[in-house]
Amino acid sequence: MSIVFDNVFEILSENVIENLLITGHKSTNTTVFADLCATVSRVMTPETQHHVNATAGQFPTSAEKPAEGRVTINDVARVAKVSVSTVSKVVNGRYGVAPRTITRVHQVINELGYETSLVASSMRNSQTNIIGILVAEFEPFALELLNGISATLRGTKYDLMAYAGNLSPEGHVGWERRSLSRLGGTLIDGAIIVTPTVEIPHSSVPVVAIDPQAGTDMPNTVDVDNSGGAYTATKHLIDLGHQRIGHIRGRDDLNSAHLREEGYRRALDEAGIKFDEQLIHAGDYQWDTATQAAEQLLALPVPPTAIFAANDISALAALEVASARGLAVPQELSIIGFDDIPAAAQSAPALSTVRQPLHEMGSHAVSMLLALLQGEEVTEPHQLPAVLVPRDTTAAPPQS
Amino acid sequence: MSIVFDNVFEILSENVIENLLITGHKSTNTTVFADLCATVSRVMTPETQHHVNATAGQFPTSAEKPAEGRVTINDVARVAKVSVSTVSKVVNGRYGVAPRTITRVHQVINELGYETSLVASSMRNSQTNIIGILVAEFEPFALELLNGISATLRGTKYDLMAYAGNLSPEGHVGWERRSLSRLGGTLIDGAIIVTPTVEIPHSSVPVVAIDPQAGTDMPNTVDVDNSGGAYTATKHLIDLGHQRIGHIRGRDDLNSAHLREEGYRRALDEAGIKFDEQLIHAGDYQWDTATQAAEQLLALPVPPTAIFAANDISALAALEVASARGLAVPQELSIIGFDDIPAAAQSAPALSTVRQPLHEMGSHAVSMLLALLQGEEVTEPHQLPAVLVPRDTTAAPPQS
DNA sequence: CACGTCATGTCAATCGTTTTCGATAACGTT
DNA sequence: AACGTTATCGAAAACGATTGACATGACGTG
Incomplete structure (x- = not known):
């Protein structure tokens, strides 16, 4: 009683x-x-x-x-x-x-x-219904990815747990590995790693990588077609009539930089334009280095009529260099970038670029992970096309 | 064997x-x-x-x-x-x-x-060691907050779970309430809500709000000193010698907009500058509306010599209007914004503004929530000062 | 020698849910 | 009437970790 x-x-x-x-x-x-x-x-x-x-x-x-x-x-x-x-x-x-x-x-x-109670049922089924996303840092690039991932996850039974690995006091090498071992198997059912710079350790849970920068041979990855995007951008310039096209490289230790350069060269090749070593300058995706590269490019005896920068930051830097030199863009110099960051649309003039479909990439990564979690095999890496976003910094070269 | x-x-x-x-x-x-x-x-x-x-x-x-x-x-x-x-x-x-x-x-x-196994021990202790962060959307504002939160959480026993409420198909009204009820008590021990636009429902777990826009009377909040920041920005202009200072308002339904206007008025008052209704124009923190407001402001018979915009987007819009009108900034017109978004540093000329210490705000929110989780009482909302970031869009008014 | 103390470990209950297996009753079939 | 079939439901055993209560033995003390 x-x-x-x-x-x-x-x-x-x-x-x-x-x-x-x-x-x-x-x-x-x-x-x-x-x-x-x-x-x-x-x-x-x-x-x-x-x-x-x-x-x-x-x-x-x-x-x-x-x-x-x-x-x-x-x-x-x-x-x-x-x-x-x-x-x-x-x-x-x-x-x-x-x-x-x-x-x-x-x-x-x-x-x-x-x-x-998710906790109790998780315990019974030995799965947590949580997937983790590991980023080096919350930066603009990760932002749209997060939105895409979050949107795709909605409606599934999974929740999203976010980790920033870079902020650890131990320095930021191998954060992917550390985070993954801590979480896998006890807290998350699967993981999405953004822009890993080292080979992903095989963990106890399924993992897919977005925009991996290390080995090209990972099975479960999602990234943009860097080479194809660079090709598209360069082709765009060529189609406008440019023959002398400069290139500002990206970070040398990142895969994407090499692929973008490769696409640039391929477009030149295909158009029968002979490659000029002088027209390529090193960059690292950052503002300052790109500024120097742009200055050297424009100081050439025969300067290029167009520049393909490996990312938008570099392109915007080049844009500023050009305006500082009194070069009219796009009349005297065409500039195109890569990524389509928000700032690209708001520069003056608005930057032409090729867009990384970040939202879709996040979405695809989730689909891939979900498939993996259901035991399906995912064989080939998923590449999404970069789409040309022509704006106001590209035009036909000056008649000379 | x-x-x-x-x-x-x-x-x-x-x-x-x-x-x-x-x-x-x-x-x-x-x-x-x-x-x-x-x-x-x-x-x-x-x-x-x-x-x-x-x-x-x-x-x-x-x-x-x-x-x-x-x-x-x-x-x-x-x-x-x-x-x-x-x-x-x-x-x-x-x-x-x-x-x-x-x-x-x-x-x-x-x-x-x-x-x-966190799951098993969570069940026994009926706490999950996970705190949730609820954002309407992953946008630049939330970014630095996330970094601050994530950094502060590191080293504690807590992990971070991120939710974007806005992307739900049901429309984006009251996402705070829905998310919170779904998560509280079953998945997270506490929550941080970013820029809630409605009163936070009292939930089963401790909640702190960052940059709340609804009632001002919530106990556990962290935000920037909107009024003080606006005062600082306006004072900066006054100190430079400006007497006729325009203001582009923020979104009328957000608390921050009113507070910023209040700070602007207070600075004018204190300097003994009589307030002119014509110099305030409505905005909504967005580009297009701010552009109109700036145009009307500059079309005035006696235009202002300086503009304080309620946020950086609006300020950048004003900057573009000015340059379209052939007004030299800062020689003929000073402009100052609010927030210090990344784009502010990269405009030409670089935008003067007051900075929201987002990283610190995130950090404080975590500390507050941690205190709450340990049963301590948090009585007063925490306000962080906005700091003046003078750059190249503010100078003394033209001699006339 | 009986007793209390202390250090060390074990038992068993508990958290909330899922799932297997068996029980029960209703019903149709010979 | 005896039997097999369903349909429906409940009892109980996990899942893995935590914890307060209890068991054991060694030791010192009156």
């Missing part, structure tokens, strides 16, 4: 049903239930619910303990007068529950505001 | 024999061997077998399924010949374990590569 009184739900339902029966209410189960629900809902308004919980628990001083006592599957079972197994079956849509019972349980679930 | 013995023996023999001896097993060699074999076979259950193999590094045959079978506390206990309770005590540094046992258990833990 004491157990009965331990719980308010029990008291309520017992009494209600008892009363109904005693008063000659020979009704079906559903009717009894309707009355029960009415009673319960009258008592279980948000204000009183709190009070009830607090009273049932240990702490009458409820000020500091705002919400002890989640509604568990047991509470639902008790109120609905079924076993927890049945409730679980209803929640998970398993076979073998009478329609009438299903609706009743659903009603109680709504009434009580029950939500399944 | 011999192969099994060879491999496993190297790993386990020391411990096992030591254990057998310690536990007073005064048996003959053969008996020791029998016991050893028994222990080994117990250890070599399907779950653990794989890991042992991996540790031995001899059998790449099963390399494709690395994830099966985590090492649990039971495995450790079995190998170390103690109970799971003892292992738990060792892991958590509880009192009551003999030094010798401690080292032994630690040795086994390293041997087996055991890591405690």
Whole structure:
């Protein structure tokens, strides 16, 4: 009996049903239930619910303990007068529950505001329904990826856990490996790593890499077609009539830089333009280095009529150099970048570039990971095309 | 059998024999061997077998399924010949374990590569050690916050889970409420909400808000001193000698916009400059509206000599309007913004502004939440000062 | 010698959920 | 009437870690 009184739900339902029966209410189960629900809902308004919980628990001083006592599957079972197994079956849509019972349980679930505890079910199924995303740092590049990933994850059963590896005090080498070993197997079911610079360690969970910069042979990767994008950009300049096209390189230790240079050379090759070593200058995707490169390029005895910069930052730097030198863009010099960062659209003149479909890349990475999590094999890396975004910094070369 | 013995023996023999001896097993060699074999076979259950193999590094045959079978506390206990309770005590540094046992258990833990399952312990302690951050969308503003939050969280026991609420198909009203109810109490121990536009619902977990835009009376918030920052910006212009200072407002439904206008007015007041209604134009923090506002401002019979825009986007828009009108900045018109977004530093000329210390704000939010999680009371909202970043768009007004 | 103390470890219950397996009753079939 | 079939539901065992209560033995003390 004491157990009965331990719980308010029990008291309520017992009494209600008892009363109904005693008063000659020979009704079906559903009717009894309707009355029960009415009673319960009258008592279980948000204000009183709190009070009830607090009273049932240990702490009458409820000020500091705002919400002890989640509604568990047991509470639902008790109120609905079924076993927890049945409730679980209803929640998970398993076979073998009478329609009438299903609706009743659903009603109680709504009434009580029950939500399944991810922790408990994670433990039972030994999977957490969380996927992790590892970035070196939260920077603009990662931003749209996050949006894409987050949007694609919505509607699945998975949640997103974000890690920035670079900020660790131990320095930022091999953050991928460290984070992955800490998380894998205990906290996340799978991981997406953004711009890893080292080979991904094989971990205990599926991993897909976005824009990997190390070995080209990883199986599960998503990236933009760097070479093709560079080709597109260069081709765009060639189509406009340019013959002398300079290039500002990217960071030498990153794969993407090499691929972009390769695409640039391929476009020149294909157009039968002979390659001039002088027209390529080193850069590192950063503003200052690109500024120097642009200056050297424009100081050439026969300067290029167009510049393909390996990324937008470099292109914007080149743009500034040109305007400092009094060169009219695009009339006297065409400039095209790579990435389509937000600032590209707002420069004056607006920068022509090729766009990395970051949102889609994030989305694809999720799809790939989801497939992996279901045991499917993903064989080939996924490459998305870079699309040309012609704006105001590219035009036909000056007639000379 | 011999192969099994060879491999496993190297790993386990020391411990096992030591254990057998310690536990007073005064048996003959053969008996020791029998016991050893028994222990080994117990250890070599399907779950653990794989890991042992991996540790031995001899059998790449099963390399494709690395994830099966985590090492649990039971495995450790079995190998170390103690109970799971003892292992738990060792892991958590509880009192009551003999030094010798401690080292032994630690040795086994390293041997087996055991890591405690956050899921299981979360369930027992009914806390997950995960804090959630809710943003409407991953945008530049949230970026530095994320970095600050992530950096501060590192070194604590907490992990970061990120949610973008805005991308939901149901439209983006009240995402804060929905997300919070779904997560609170089941998945996260506390939450940080970025730029909530509605009153935060009291949830089952502690919540702190960054840059709240609704009611000003929320207890746990972190934001920049909007009013003070606007005051600083305006004062900067006044100190330079400006008397006729225009203002482009922010989004009318956001608190920050009003506070910034208030700071602007306060600075004028204090300097004894009479307030001119014509000099304030509506904006909404966006480019297009700000462009219109700037145009109207500059089309005035007596145009302002300086403009304080409620955010950097608006200021940059004003900058473009000015240059389109052939107005030299800062010689003929001074412009100052608010926020110090990355683009502000790269405009030409570089935009003067007041900086929101986003990194610090994120950091403070974490500290506050951590305090809340330990049951401490946080009484007053935390405001961080905005710092003046004078660059190239502000100067003394033209002599006229 | 009986007793208390202390150090060390083990037992068993617990958290909330899922799932297997068996129980029960209703029903149709010979 | 005896039997097999379904349909429906509940009891109980996991999942892995934590913890308070209890067991054991060694030791010192009155």
